[in-house]
Amino acid sequence: MNHTTMTPLALGLATLITLHANTAQAEIIYMIHQGSGSGSIGQLTFSDADFTITTSADFDDTIPFINGMRLIHETATITIAGVGTFDFITQTQTFVNNAFGIVGFTRITLGDLFTGPFNSQFFDWDMTTQLGPITGDGTLQQWAFTNVDTTGGVLFFDGDIVDATFTASFIIPTPATLSLLALSGLTATRRKR
Numbered sequence: 169m170n171h172t173t174m175t176p177l178a179l180g181l182a183t184l185i186t187l188h189a190n191t192a193q194a195e196i197i198y199m200i201h202q203g204s205g206s207g208s209i210g211q212l213t214f215s216d217a218d219f220t221i222t223t224s225a226d227f228d229d230t231i232p233f234i235n236g237m238r239l240i241h242e243t244a245t246i247t248i249a250g251v252g253t254f255d256f257i258t259q260t261q262t263f264v265n266n267a268f269g270i271v272g273f274t275r276i277t278l279g280d281l282f283t284g285p286f287n288s289q290f291f292d293w294d295m296t297t298q299l300g301p302i303t304g305d306g307t308l309q310q311w312a313f314t315n316v317d318t319t320g321g322v323l324f325f326d327g328d329i330v331d332a333t334f335t336a337s338f339i340i341p342t343p344a345t346l347s348l349l350a351l352s353g354l355t356a357t358r359r360k361r
Contacts, residue, residue, distance in 0.1 A: 197227045197239070197295065198340045199262045201273045201282055202333040205308050209251060210321025218249040221273055221282070222340065223262060227296045235267035239295055240276055246318065254320035264290050271302075271334050279313040281325075282306060284332040299336040306332025 201221040206214060225239035244256040259276045269290040272283035285304025293299055308325040316323045 195226050195228060196224050196242075196338070197298075198337050199223045199225070199239075200301075200333075200335040200337070200340075201262075201271075201306075202335075203282060203284075203306050203308070203330045205325045205328055205330055207311065207323070207325040209248065209254065209318060209323045212251055212320070214248055214251050217251060220247045221245070222247070223260065223273070225262065230295050233263075236263060236265040237295055238263040246323065252320060254318040254323070256323075257317040257319065258315070262295075264293050264295055266291050266293070275314070275316065277314070279310040280307075281311060281316065282308055282332070285334060293336075295336070297336070298338060299334075301333050301335040303331065303333045306330050 200223075202219070204216055204218045206216055208214070221244065223241040223244040225241050227239065230237045230239055238261045240259065240261045241256075244260045245253055246256065247253040260273060260281075261276050262271065262273055264271045268286070269288055270283055270286050271290055271293075272280050274280045274283075284306025285302055287302045287304055289299060289302060306329070308328045308330060311323070311325045311327075
């Protein structure tokens with residue numbers, strides 16, 4: 169006969185994760201755009217560097233437009249491998265174009281910055297549910313249209329077609345979060361015969 173039991177540590181971790189997820193689910197959605205590219209930030213240049221843009225927004229504030237919707241970010245940061253992590257000063261947003269099945273990161277004024285990937289899951293995504301990670305082609309574009317200011321200086325990417333990954337989550341899926349989930353999964357159950 170098999171019995172499944174939960175250790176006190178696993179029970180505590182599972183409760184903490186559930187409470188955090190339920191609290192975050194009420195308002196905040198984190199959207200993560202990943203790719204690689206070449207460019208500069210302030211006086212520093214980088215080449216073919218992996219980058220991660222992590223944003224947060226209140227999904228109750230979606231703004232509809234023809235064929236889709238957008239969310240203005242409450243926070244937005246970029247981590248560029250080998251360079252550092254910087255906050256965006258220029259206001260940014262994430263959009264989804266349901267007609268074309270694409271998501272993107274852009275200024276709140278004119279000029280897309282990082283679009284993609286294209287995926288059929290975006291045809292009906294309403295920016296209020298978790299999604300991804302979704303991978304595919306992305307485009308770095310229009311960084312020179314107007315300055316994109318960050319705490320590290322003006323950020324500029326060379327225009328390019330790159331691999332893109334997009335994730336929308338109620339918690340930020342950091343390596344530490346993934347490790348915690350893995351640990352709770354390993355210690356949550358044990359089988360007795």
